[in-house]
Amino acid sequence: MKIQQATKSKQMSENMYDFSVVRQLRKRDELTIDDLSKRTGISPAVISKLERNQSSAELATLFSISRAFGINTTDLLMLAESRTGHRKHETSHKSGSFTFREINYSNVRALMGEASAGGKVSNPEIHHDDYEVCWVLEGHVRVILPHEQHNMKAGQCVQFDAILEHTYEVLEDCRILILHIKKAKRF
Numbered sequence: 001m002k003i004q005q006a007t008k009s010k011q012m013s014e015n016m017y018d019f020s021v022v023r024q025l026r027k028r029d030e031l032t033i034d035d036l037s038k039r040t041g042i043s044p045a046v047i048s049k050l051e052r053n054q055s056s057a058e059l060a061t062l063f064s065i066s067r068a069f070g071i072n073t074t075d076l077l078m079l080a081e082s083r084t085g086h087r088k089h090e091t092s093h094k095s096g097s098f099t100f101r102e103i104n105y106s107n108v109r110a111l112m113g114e115a116s117a118g119g120k121v122s123n124p125e126i127h128h129d130d131y132e133v134c135w136v137l138e139g140h141v142r143v144i145l146p147h148e149q150h151n152m153k154a155g156q157c158v159q160f161d162a163i164l165e166h167t168y169e170v171l172e173d174c175r176i177l178i179l180h181i182k183k184a185k186r187f
Contacts, residue, residue, distance in 0.1 A: 020051055029069065046061065091104075097115045098119060100112065108180065109179070122165075131159055132160055132181075139174025141174050142168070144168075151171070
């Protein structure tokens with residue numbers, strides 16, 4: 001039983017990261033394995049094995065490789081992390097005249113909103129420093145920002161900085177999709 005668990009654990013850790021991304025970054029920068037080796041001080045054999053997922057890397061190795069590409073080690077790990085689906089269930093809430101169905105992930109929040117003509121909501125939710133995208137799926141909505149207004153009908157979309165004061169006014173029964181998208185780290 002312990003041997004099976006150890007084998008399963010090893011297989012999971014081997015499948016968690018795909019360092020072929022190092023090859024993609026290297027080719028993007030038009031570097032050979034020898035060029036990358038000279039920049040990092042890591043042997044060509046280690047780089048080659050890493051690119052073919054034949055070995056795992058120590059943090060110091062990942063640090064050196066990431067710096068050679070001008071990225072953080074955590075960014076390199078995120079690029080190499082094996083992608084799997086993350087399933088969630090929606091929640092719902094009311095805000096102003098809108099009823100929202102919501103799905104929330106670490107980098108994006110999706111809100112499907114519905115409201116009747118005459119409805120209104122200001123600053124629909126407390127925002128972080130995100131981008132906000134409003135896509136009108138049905139109806140007619142006015143999006144009011146500090147220095148501009150957008151009258152939008154089905155099929156139209158607007159993006160703005162979510163930290164700005166904003167109001168949604170429903171001119172005709174509507175269904176909208178709002179996305180809050182995390183901004184990239186600035187530092």
